[in-house]
Amino acid sequence: MSTFRQESVEDFYEMGEELGSGQFAIVRKCRERKTGLEYAAKFIKKRRLSSSRRGVSREEIEREVDILREIQHPNIITLHDIFENKTDVVLILELVSGGELFDFLAEKESLTEEEATQFLKQILDGVHYLHSKRIAHFDLKPENIMLLDKNVPNPRIKLIDFGIAHKIEAGNEFKNIFGTPEFVAPEIVNYEPLGLEADMWSIGVITYILLSGASPFLGETKQETLTNISAVNYDFDEEYFSNTSELAKDFIRRLLVKDPKKRMTIAQSLEHPWIKVIKRRNVRNEDSGKKPERRRLKTTRLKEYTIKSHSSMPPNNTYINFERFSKVMEEVAAAEESLRELExxxxxxxxxxxxxxxxxxxxxxxxxxxxxxxxxxxRQIRQELQKTEALKKQAQEETKSVVQAANGLKRRYRKLENHYEALAKQVASEMKFVQELVWSIEREKLQSSEGDGSIR
Structure with a gap:
């Protein structure tokens, strides 16, 4: 579980005006007392009970914080500090004061495709960084594409609001119903496995609106909008795209593809000719030999779109009860699968x-x-066992008798051996006596023979 600073945020930051609000969050401008630097304080209302639908769950807050802690990119808002009290978690974020990109562009009289792609390239760079970390934003829309400061020659894009962003883990299937209906991908509408591809669809919708001021799938009702998305029901009306290049249309076509696997990836989008070519010659007939002339897109309809979106759409126009709806959809899908299995x-x-x-x-x-x-x-084994036991007993007795007989023979052998030794000594003694007797007799014979000879 992530731990946040438990001190009072107002001891460290002086709170200022409100910058915006959502269903469970309020963003206020603030100034750090120690350094005097300005930031944005996002107060997220905590859910008190797990069964309640008021407030944001601890798990969701920690997921957003973990993602913000991991990212550091020039085109993405940065997290500075985190505080917590009894009712709120307060995120101290980089102050993005330049307003929404679409509001900035709508103030212009006209817009070239080259100018549009310069901003779009920054959006793609930010998303490329996120996708390299397997992070899906899941809520890319005009109000989450801001300018750090609009009063500079080349304003910098900042992607904000990571409230429903998710880390896409390999091997873990992820489904949910969330996002803003106008910008969500078909796989979200159809409650299918989600991945980084959902962001690419949203970029396609954003690009379509940026170049035309018209929304490709927006219907009279939310249900009509979702039906149009699921059917990929859109076209390039000549009324809105008369000055738009074929390369720009091709870029959009490659993103608004129903099958996520066939949809252009962020790496492929950065390599698309419409984005990659720095100096673009926007002419109606490039082979005509006429002097190149930039195609200028009128911003009147874009201005109308931004006014309408701000006035008619509630703040943070997302599925209010997406958690509940997601759970219901999950249960329905499981029930349908069970029924199919039974069938x-x-x-x-x-x-x-x-x-x-x-x-x-x-x-x-x-x-x-x-x-x-x-x-x-x-039974047979038992009988055999009894026989074996009897034979074993008999063998033991016979063995005992053999051992006793062997011991008796051993004693007799020792006696005979002793007797033999005594006889051997006696025979040796008698042999010696016999030898001595023989020698004595021989000496006497010799002496007798010598005596007889001398007498003669």
Missing amino acids: RNKKSFQEDIEALLSIYEEKESWYKEENESISQDL
Whole structure:
């Protein structure tokens, strides 16, 4: 859970005029007491109870804060500080004081496509940065495309309001119903998986309005608008696009594609000739050899569009109860899928039961046979075991007898060995005696022979 500063925001910032408001948020101008620098303080009303629909949930606030903390780009609003009290979370944001881009352009008498693409290029750069971080804004519309300061030669675009932005994680399917009806992609309308492609559709709608002052899918009612979006029902009316180049129309066509996978990506849009070519020759017939002349788009209709949008649309024109509607849609989709699954299984259900019964009966019979066979085998094994135990006992007794007999033989062997040694000594002694006797007899014979010879 993210932790925010618990001190009073007014101890550090002096609050000023209100700059704008939404359903659950108020933005006020403020000045940092320590440095004197000006910022915008966005007060977001916290939801007190999880079951309540008043206020913004902690999870949503933390998601917006985590995204703002991660981004740092010249064309995107930056987060400076965060405070929290009992009722609100206060985001201290970069002050964007130049107003909306469309209001700025509507003040001009006319607009060239080159001027339009210079601003559009900044929008694309900001979105390219977001998409490189797998962040989808999901609420790109004119009121969220501001100018940092309009009183400079080349005003800088700032993308604001990341209240419904999401990190698109690979492998995690994400669906929701949110955004401003006029600018949402078909996959949002049809409650299909969402990705970065939804932002590209919104850029296509913004570009269409920027060049014509007309909204491609806006109907008399919200439902008519959503129906037009789902059917991709739009055209390039000559009344509005008589001075628009084919390259500009091609850029829009490649974005207003129903299939998200076939829609132009942010990288491809930056490489599109209408955006990439810095010096563009806007002429009606480029092969005519006439001197190039810039195509100027009248801003009268754009001015009418901005006046109408500010006067007729409520602040932050989004689905007020998108959370509730999203949950209902999710439950409906799950229920429909369950019904389809039941329908698919209905035909084979009875056959499965019959097959199971047949298998059960077969198994039951098999188990009975096996049980009898096993019982017989167990009896036989028990008998064999008893025999084995008897043989084991007999073998133990025989072994004991053999050991005793072996011990007796061992003792007899030792006695015989001792007796043999004694006899050997006795024989040796008697042999010695015999030898000595023989030697004695031989000496006597020798002496006797010597005596007889001397007498003669």
